[in-house]
Amino acid sequence: QQQVKQSPQSLIVQKGGIPIINCAYENTAFDYFPWYQQFPGKGPALLIAIRPDVSEKKEGRFTISFNKSAKQFSLHIMDSQPGDSATYFCAAKRWAGNMLTFGGGTRLMVKP
Amino acid sequence: ETGVTQSPTHLIKTRGQQVTLRCSSQSGHNTVSWYQQALGQGPQFIFQYYREEENGRGNFPPRFSGLQFPNYSSELNVNALELDDSALYLCASSLPQLGGSNYGYTFGSGTRLTVV
Numbered sequence: 001q002q003q004v005k006q007s008p009q010s011l012i013v014q015k016g017g018i019p020i021i022n023c024a025y026e027n028t029a030f031d032y033f034p035w036y037q038q039f040p041g042k043g044p045a046l047l048i049a050i051r052p053d054v055s056e057k058k059e060g061r062f063t064i065s066f067n068k069s070a071k072q073f074s075l076h077i078m079d080s081q082p083g084d085s086a087t088y089f090c091a092a093k094r095w096a097g098n099m100l101t102f103g104g105g106t107r108l109m110v111k112p
Numbered sequence: 113e114t115g116v117t118q119s120p121t122h123l124i125k126t127r128g129q130q131v132t133l134r135c136s137s138q139s140g141h142n143t144v145s146w147y148q149q150a151l152g153q154g155p156q157f158i159f160q161y162y163r164e165e166e167n168g169r170g171n172f173p174p175r176f177s178g179l180q181f182p183n184y185s186s187e188l189n190v191n192a193l194e195l196d197d198s199a200l201y202l203c204a205s206s207l208p209q210l211g212g213s214n215y216g217y218t219f220g221s222g223t224r225l226t227v228v
Contacts, residue, residue, distance in 0.1 A: 006154075036219075043116070043202050043219030044155065089154050098145070098168040100217065102154030 003027075004092050006103025013080055014111050021075045021106045023090035028071070030092040034100070035064065035075050038087045047088075048075075051095070080110045116205050116220035124226045125193050131225060133188040135203030138218045142207060143167070144186040145217065146178060149200040161186055190225075198227045 006023045013019045023033075031052055036044035050057045050064040050073065057064045061078040077084055090103040117136045125131050137144050143162045147155035157170035161180035175191040184205070190197055204217040 004154075041221065043204075043221050045219065046217065091154075098143075098160045098162075099157040099170060100145075100147075100155070102156070104154050105152070 004090060004101050004103040006090050006106060008106060009104065010107045010109075012109045012111065015081060017080050017110070019077050019080055019084075019108055019110070021088055021090070021108075022072065023074065023092075023103050024070075024072045025092050025101075026071065027092070027101075029094050030101075031095045032093050033064070033066065033073050034091050034093075035062070036089045036091060036102075038089065038105075044089055077108075080108075082110050082112050084108060085110050116203055116218050118201075118203050118220040118223050120223060121221070122224045122226075124228060127193055127195060127227055129193050130189065130191045131193060133190075133201050133203075133223045133225070135186045135188070135205075135220060137184045137186070137203075137205030140207060141205035141218065142184050143205060144180055144184065145204045145206070146186070146188045147202040147204065147219075148172070149202055149222070151199070155202055158188070193227045195227050198225060200224050 004025045011019050034049035035047045037047050038044045048059045048062045050066050052068045063076040066073045088106045091100045093100050116138050119134045145160040146158040149155040158172050159169040160167045164180045177189045179187045200222040202219050202222045204219045206217045
């Protein structure tokens, strides 16, 4: 069964902290791993994505670390701000596939 | 450039009724996917439409059906509504890339369906 497991379910950090959200997958056919940010009342918005031929990708304050052998990947948010408070979802799909498999989500709160 | 628009934003239906949700894809996107997001959970893939044909389906029963129109807009129809169908229904549009990949999904804000 295709699954993506995400942890923690919720996370509280102080402004300027570096929240880390972790995901693990089972299906070795997955080869595209995006992260989405969702605010209340809105749909998910793509933040950053990685393919397994690289171990790390940075875009602004967001970094994905990828460990292919462990089938794990994580999102780091540098210098977190209250405006980053949202629910974050990891996902996975086959590059040529049409279905995103989402993790269960992490609700992040960044305190001022 | 317009994004993905969904209607209605909220809907309340009675168990056993039928519902139709609508989605207009982002300009230039010819592929539409539908996802169900239960409260506090990640979205789950229902199905995808490409060139007006169903192009993949998740683990949802046949009472979930869809349509895509020549202008790439789409409908999700759910028959015989059950209480567990209460969720946020998300539409996402994309543009297939060379090699068959689909990435860069743009999600709408969803339709919140409540079944009572």
